[in-house]
Amino acid sequence: MKKETIGDSLSRVDGRLKVTGGAKYSGEYDLPGLTYGVLVPATIASGTITAIDSKAALRAPGVVAVITPFNAIKVPGYQPEASTRVKGLKLFNDNQVYFNGQPIALVVADTFERATNAVSLVKATYQAQPFETNFNKNIDKGVSPQNNKDYLRGEAYAYKNAPIKIEQEYTLPSEMHNPMELHVTTAFWTGDDNVTLYTKSQGVISSQRAIANAFQLDPKNVQINSRFVGGAFGSSLRTWPHEVAAVQAAKMLNRPVKLTLTREQMFTLVGYRPHTVQKVGIGATADGKIVGISHESHSQTAVYEEFTERSVNVSRFLYSSPNVNTVYKVVPLNVGVPAPMRGPGEATGSFALESALDELSYALNMDPIELRLKNYADVDEEKNLPWSSKYLKECYQKGADSIGWSNRKAKPGTNNDGEWLVGYGIGCGAFGAYRSRSLAKIKLMPNGTVNIQSATSDIGPGTGTSMVLIAADILKIPAEKIVFELGDSSFPVAPTQGGSATVSSVGSAVHDACVALRQKLNSLAGKPENNTDDIDYAKVLTQNNLPFLEITQESNANEEAKKYSMYSFSAHFAKVHVHPLTGVVKVKNVVAVVDAGKIVSYKTARSQMIGGAVGGIGMAMTEEAVFDDRFGRYVNGNFADYHVPVNADIPQIEAIFINKPDPIINPIGTKGIGEISLIGVAAAVANAVYNATGKRIRELPITPDKLI
Amino acid sequence: MNQFQYVRPAQVPGATKAITNGANTQFLAGGTNLIDLMKMGVVAPEKLVDINNLPLKKIEGNAGGISIGALASNTEVAEHPLIKANYPLLALAINAGASPQLRNMATVGGNLMQRTRCPYFFDTAMPCNKRMPGSGCGALEGYNRMHALFGASDKCIAVNPSDMNVALTALDATVHVSGVKGKRAIKISDFHRLPGQHPELDNTLQKGELITSVDLPASPFNKNVHYLKVRDRTSYAFALVSAAVALNIENNTIQGARLAMGGVAHKPWRLTETEAFLKGKPVSLDVFKQAAQIAMQGAKAYEHNKFKLTLAPNTLLQALKTASGLKA
Structure with missing residues (x-):
């Protein structure tokens, strides 16, 4: 029987489930008494909601409730700004409108279609206020974010004095993640202090913490399930206000509520790559040696929350240059808050830097690859560390x-x-x-099969497939004998799937758990700890009268990495x-x-x-x-x-x-x-x-x- | 989407009667446009008269040309041997539109009735004279990148989004309709309207009239044809500009031309003056360049669609080159 190793070309372990419809996504859990929630979007971009007339909606067939800022129960974690434990928009907590499309009410009905019909019957009146969504007009209002420092190495704007220089502005419009799967949250309470969510999440542990914070629950009493995710690209890195709203509605109605965004709402409620204008200056000697890089970026954010990303950082280290300065500012507008979108700021920044470098190559009459080789960074000049x-x-x-x-x-x-x-x-x-703390639990069954659990996610990369290959490689058993489970907050803690760090973090935990299991089995079999010869796992269990063998392993970034x-x-x-x-x-x-x-x-x-x-x-x-x-x-x-x-x-x-x-x-x-x-x-x-x-x-x- | 009544008559008179009797009633054929508009709250009919059971699906050759039943799907038309042989321009245009799934559902009659894709028409939170007469034109001083160059008014600058309609216009189609007052035939050039003071009216159909067939005359334009659609992505996008070109070329001389453009007006934009210019001219790049300029006479652009003043003649020029087989 083939024993797969790291680097093999294994078909997706859950591929069959996905193509046959057997994979159950967050919107596919049918619970007794399930109700359907559809959000009512604001049609002004700034102001206050003065009244919401729900009478017609409540008379419509199948409608259970219309939840508004005027009748919603308070979310205990939504507190005044200074002491808040919940970041971002606090839906139905007050009557403020910060952007067009912001939910102002939630209609709950016995079917999705009836809820949708009733949404059209909800009438809101507003006191509208002036608003700004025009990025270019407001670019001067850019502010330095709290968590971001300008960067300087050598002399600022040194490129201006170089014999050959490029100074240009590069613009990216806002771009939407638009995964195929809509954002869905199904929530139900069991008693006053215990809630379960089937929700689209890139990190079930961070979702658990967010919901526990919002409702001031013991995280142990919050169960998050997100076993399959139909694409996310960063749009499910955080717990969104409407997810909290679904939990809130389920509490108010004491019934399960499934809240599904419409495709149109996916454009306003789950983030996007922010509109960004970047000014890049590069100066070089006549033979193509870069002497200075300047990279300044303005990105849009929401008036109610500051979103930042690393669009200028790439210019600090990708090429060797004695002088580098970067400036990063955000422009608050009446828009929904952005979110990291695949590649995030680094992709935005790379478009500007790599376009400017290309322009420089033509100005120098030099092949673009040759220019890159000429300015190859042999060490990280930003951190002053070796690669x-x-x-x-x-x-x-x-x-x-x-x-x-x-x-x-x-x-x-x-x-x-x-x-x-x-x-x-x-x-x-x-x-x-990146690599961060992760745990994995491995269980060897009497028939020699292995089950591994970790509270990580798979938004598409094939996390389970990678983990099974790592385990097969170390345990030296065929991949088909290994099952990897994820997307459940009751599993051992793992980081949110983002920043390309899942295999590095969770894979290391799986690796370490497998190594520990292997060592344990070697010692049970009376072999040296580092023995790599085949051993019959089932036989070792039987000989030692063990019904199974279970190990939970924690894995952390190593100290050496800091160098x-x-x-x-x-x-x-x-x-x-x-x-x-x-x-x-x-x-x-x-x-x-x-x-x-x-x-x-x-x-x-x-x-x-x-x-x-x-x-x-x-x-x-x-x-x-x-x-x-x-x-x-x-x-x-x-x-x-x-x-x-x-x-x-x-x-x-x-x-x-x-x-x-x-x-x-x-x-x-x-x-x-x-x-x-x-x-x-x-x-x-x-x-x-x-x-x-x-x-x-x-x-x-x-x-x-x-x-x- | 609102709640509505639904009926499904089996014969044409029943269908037209059902429509005429209702205050806010619409025919439902393929549903690829109407259902979207209902979901968006753009239209809210109290009653839908589903015409899919009516015997209007046939595509038949006749002495003078071809008759296409109003319920024939876009795919059936584009794949029909007589269409492919005698009216290849129509097949090209249909296949340039939408996606295979939509073309399988969408009907010829429905495609003629397709509403504009102007974003202000689609969003009930913004003004639109076509959707709500008197509310103003959101596009006039708004995002008008997709909008008209020809025949617009201060009430509406939207464009007809159809590809099929452009080819039907170039090919001199006749639209046959049936209503409680009887049957009549409408020339395609008279079917769609310019917005004028009444942009809420897309066409000249009277209340209760049902399209039963679209007929095409016998045509010599079956060889040197091209439909060129320029759009923001390769498939499943509406035209920035499109050009339908059918030439009858003998001995390198243009005996006749049938030209229309899409994405430039509230109706498919027939280029009769350009056709007259081309008649009798030799196939040459110079001639085509002049033709493309003639086609642009009277064009007027707005803030975001100025590029169309260049793109439209370029598209027509390229379509003329391809249709004629002119190299260089």
């Missing part, structure tokens, strides 16, 4: 070979294929390799065709090369790289949420008008892994790929479009109107 591992040069080389970089013409607009202009581009990125700077690195390459008359761009080929340490699960890792590249193509080519600032409302907040890329937009995508283990970060040597898979893609595409046309698009997305 734990870095194979970015290898990424450049493999990507260039694969895309056919030698076919690139240095002079823009000179490469043709029939009527089409042809261009090649490169965009690079880095994302921190190093740890990042995953990527080089993305794109080849595009551009039609000179119609401005239509066809991305013909994408090559994604990543140094992410050891690849644990080849097949699902490759899928992640492809998914990230698709997200990056959307960022580059199609995605843009547009406000009408007169009303503070999105004009394209739906799937027809907000364009995620379709299959016809996506070319062949090749994923290449350097696949060399990082010697420091964790026992497996893996650095993470979820975020890095998107970082750099948008710049690669925009740079390829420039190479094809000579037109530099500094404001995404690259739609046909910008190229004619």
Whole structure:
């Protein structure tokens, strides 16, 4: 029987469940007495709700309740700002409206359709106040966030004195996560102090803490289930106000409540990549040595909560430069609060830095790869630490070979294929390799099968598949004998799935638990602790009269790691065709090369790289949420008008892994790929479009109107 | 979505009677547009008359051309051998629209009736004269990137979103309708209207009239045709600009041209002057460039759709090049 090892190409362990409908998502739990909640959105962008007329809604068939700020029970954790234990919008706690689309009421009915009908019958009256949603108009009102310091190495704005310099502004519109699965929370109480949620969550432990905080419960009395998640991309990293509202409604009605967002509400209530304007200056000597980088960023946030991300940080370390300064500000507007969206700030920042670097290469008349090699950072000049591992040069080389970089013409607009202009581009990125405390419980059964539990999540990367491969490798048993369970807050504590850290954190706990089990079995079998020969696990249990063997292992980041700077690195390459008359761009080929340490699960890792590249193509080519600032409302907040890329937009995508283990970060040597898979893609595409046309698009997305 | 009554008559007279009797009643065919509008609260009919049981699905060749039943699905039309052989422009246009799933459901009659995709029409929290006469035009000084270049009014600058309609217009279709007062035939160019002072009216149908078929005359335009749709993504997106081009070329001379553009007006925009210019001219890049400029006479752009003043002639030029097989 085949015994899988780390790095194998195992099919998704829950793939069959997912394609046969056997996987049960948060919206699919049918409970006795279940009711359906649909939110009523505000139609003003700022002001107070003076009254809500629910009479007609309450008379409509099947309606159980209309919960408003005027009749809702208080959420005990919602306290005045200074002492609050709950971050963000406090739904139904007061009658303030901070953004258009903010929920002002929750209709609960016996079916989803009847609740939806009654929503249209709820009439609110407001006292409207002036509001601002126009980012450019308010950019001067940007403030330095509390948790963010400006950065300076050497001299500020040193690029201005360099012989060759680039100084440009790059704009990203707001982009929506838009996972296929809508956000759903089903909540029910058992008594006064015990609540259970089936909810879409990237971290069941953090959800447990958030709900416990909001209702001042012992976390032990809050059960969070999120076994399957139909995509999230960061939109379920936190517990949203409407999740608290579902719990609140279930308490008020003493019945289970299932609250499902509509697709349109997914544009206003679960975060987005914030509209960001970045000014980048780079100066270099005539032979291409960078002497100064300046990166200043303004991002939108909500008036009721400050959201920050690391859009400027990449400029501090990706290239060697004696002088670097970064400034990061947020602009509070009457909008919903943003959230990290795949790649998050690093992807935003990389678009600006990597576009500017491309502009510099043309100003220098130097190949973009050569420019990157010339300014290769051999150490992390921000932290002044050595890299734990870095194979970015290898990424450049493999990507260039694969895309056919030698076919690139240095002079823009000179490469043709029939009527089409042809261009090649490169965009690079880095994302921190993180590891945090995680636990895993392993149980060896008498028949020799193994069950592993950890309260982690799988929003799509194939977490279970990776964990099973790690366990199979160490226990030296076939993958089919191992079951990995996740998405339940009663399992041993694990971090939220985000920041590409799950395999590094949870995988290390699984690794350590398996090693401990193996050692225990070796000693029970009378073998040396480090014996690697096969042993018959079932037989060892029988011989020792053990019904099973269970070990819970805690795994933490190692001290040694503090002496190093740890990042995953990527080089993305794109080849595009551009039609000179119609401005239509066809991305013909994408090559994604990543140094992410050891690849644990080849097949699902490759899928992640492809998914990230698709997200990056959307960022580059199609995605843009547009406000009408007169009303503070999105004009394209739906799937027809907000364009995620379709299959016809996506070319062949090749994923290449350097696949060399990082010697420091964790026992497996893996650095993470979820975020890095998107970082750099948008710049690669925009740079390829420039190479094809000579037109530099500094404001995404690259739609046909910008190229004619 | 509101609560509504639902009936499903089996014959045309029953259907038109059911509509005429109701105060706020609408026909339901494929439902790919109407149901969305009901979900968004844009329309709220008290009664739906489901016409899917009516015998209006046939596609038949006749001496003069072809008759397409109003309930034939978009897919059935695009895949029909007679359409592919004699009216390839129509097949190209239909396949440029929506997605396969939508084309399987959507009908020819329904596609003719498709409402605009103007965001202000779709959002009941913003003004729109088409949805609520007198409330104002949200697009005029708002986000008007997708909006009209031709024939707009101060009441409405929305565009007809259909691809099929553009090809039907170029091909001189006739829309046959039936109502309680009898049957009549409407030329496609008279079917859709410009907004004028009444943008709430998309077309010239009278209350209770039901589209029964769309007929196309015999056509020499079955060889040098092209439908070019420029959009923000490769599939499942409405046209920024589209061009339907059908040329009858003999010995490198254009004997006749049928041209229409989409995404530029409240109705499919037939280019009769450009057609007249092309007649008798040789196939050449210069001729096509001049034609593309003639087509733009009278165009007026707004804040966000100025690019269409360049994109529209470029799209027409490219479609002319492709249809004629002109290289370079």
